[in-house]
Amino acid sequence: MSHTDTLERDRPSSDKDKTINHLGVAVITPNGTYPDEDAYKRVPEHEKIDVVLKHAAHELEITNTTDWVAKVGDRGLDPQKTFAEEKLCCLVDIEYHKHEGGGGA
Amino acid sequence: MRAAAVHEALVKANFEADAAKLSDESAARVGLKIHARIYPILDVTVRHSRPLRLKLHCDSWDELPPSIELLNPDGSFVTDVPHGGIFHPGPHPNTGRPFVCMRGTREYHTHSSHLNDHWDNYRGQDGMNLPGIIMQIARVWRRLAK
Numbered sequence: 001m002s003h004t005d006t007l008e009r010d011r012p013s014s015d016k017d018k019t020i021n022h023l024g025v026a027v028i029t030p031n032g033t034y035p036d037e038d039a040y041k042r043v044p045e046h047e048k049i050d051v052v053l054k055h056a057a058h059e060l061e062i063t064n065t066t067d068w069v070a071k072v073g074d075r076g077l078d079p080q081k082t083f084a085e086e087k088l089c090c091l092v093d094i095e096y097h098k099h100e101g102g103g104g105a
Numbered sequence: 106m107r108a109a110a111v112h113e114a115l116v117k118a119n120f121e122a123d124a125a126k127l128s129d130e131s132a133a134r135v136g137l138k139i140h141a142r143i144y145p146i147l148d149v150t151v152r153h154s155r156p157l158r159l160k161l162h163c164d165s166w167d168e169l170p171p172s173i174e175l176l177n178p179d180g181s182f183v184t185d186v187p188h189g190g191i192f193h194p195g196p197h198p199n200t201g202r203p204f205v206c207m208r209g210t211r212e213y214h215t216h217s218s219h220l221n222d223h224w225d226n227y228r229g230q231d232g233m234n235l236p237g238i239i240m241q242i243a244r245v246w247r248r249l250a251k
Contacts, residue, residue: 026134030237033131064231074247093134098232100191100241101208 027056050079127236187249
């Protein structure tokens with residue numbers, strides 16, 4: 001089963017699907033939104049957040065995310081955790097961009 | 106004269122390509138409201154209990170970073186900014202007002218404290234386009250503003 005199918009696509013669900021909780025994930029970046037403006041990726045809740053962020057970066061042609069931050073609302077995320085570990089469910093909009101720098105003028 | 110016209114057309118194309126990357130729909134999903142994206146102005150409000158309106162002047166983008174005005178929702182200038190982070194109470198020597206002291210803003214790179222940190226160090230980097238600069242400022246505003 002691919003975890004990258006969009007929720008909008010009709011597809012038959014397997015027995016295995018029924019035992020795994022999924023959520024819908026969108027990643028909003030300075031280069032655009034993954035998977036697109038009005039869709040969410042169907043992702044198993046035990047997937048590491050970083051996997052989806054890397055996939056989004058690849059699709060949006062972002063090559064360097066070394067100092068980028070991910071958050072939902074005002075809450076920062078640890079990309080090395082799974083969606084379940086970060087207590088994310090249902091539909092999730094992740095904001096993903098470079099960390100701010102500067103200050104001290 | 107023709108060279109100036111070509112340059113202006115190129116700058117405008119750069120602006121429009123960048124501004125288009127943050128659609129109204131995507132902006133709304135991350136708490137931003139776009140009022141205008143008409144060259145050379147990108148006008149955005151950061152939704153928050155204390156909203157912040159950012160007016161980016163993007164003439165010469167991306168040879169120069171945007172000059173950013175910090176505004177209240179009614180368009181008046183913000184006179185007090187949160188303490189710390191990337192917000193500086195000013196006055197900035199060029200504008201006479203509080204400013205965003207963050208790489209990627211014209212006020213930062215023209216401030217005497219940062220003249221050695223050139224925009225060219227960041228220009229073209231992933232995440233340093235116009236939507237990326239706005240998203241960085243919005244993140245800090247939401248964290249600091251009361």
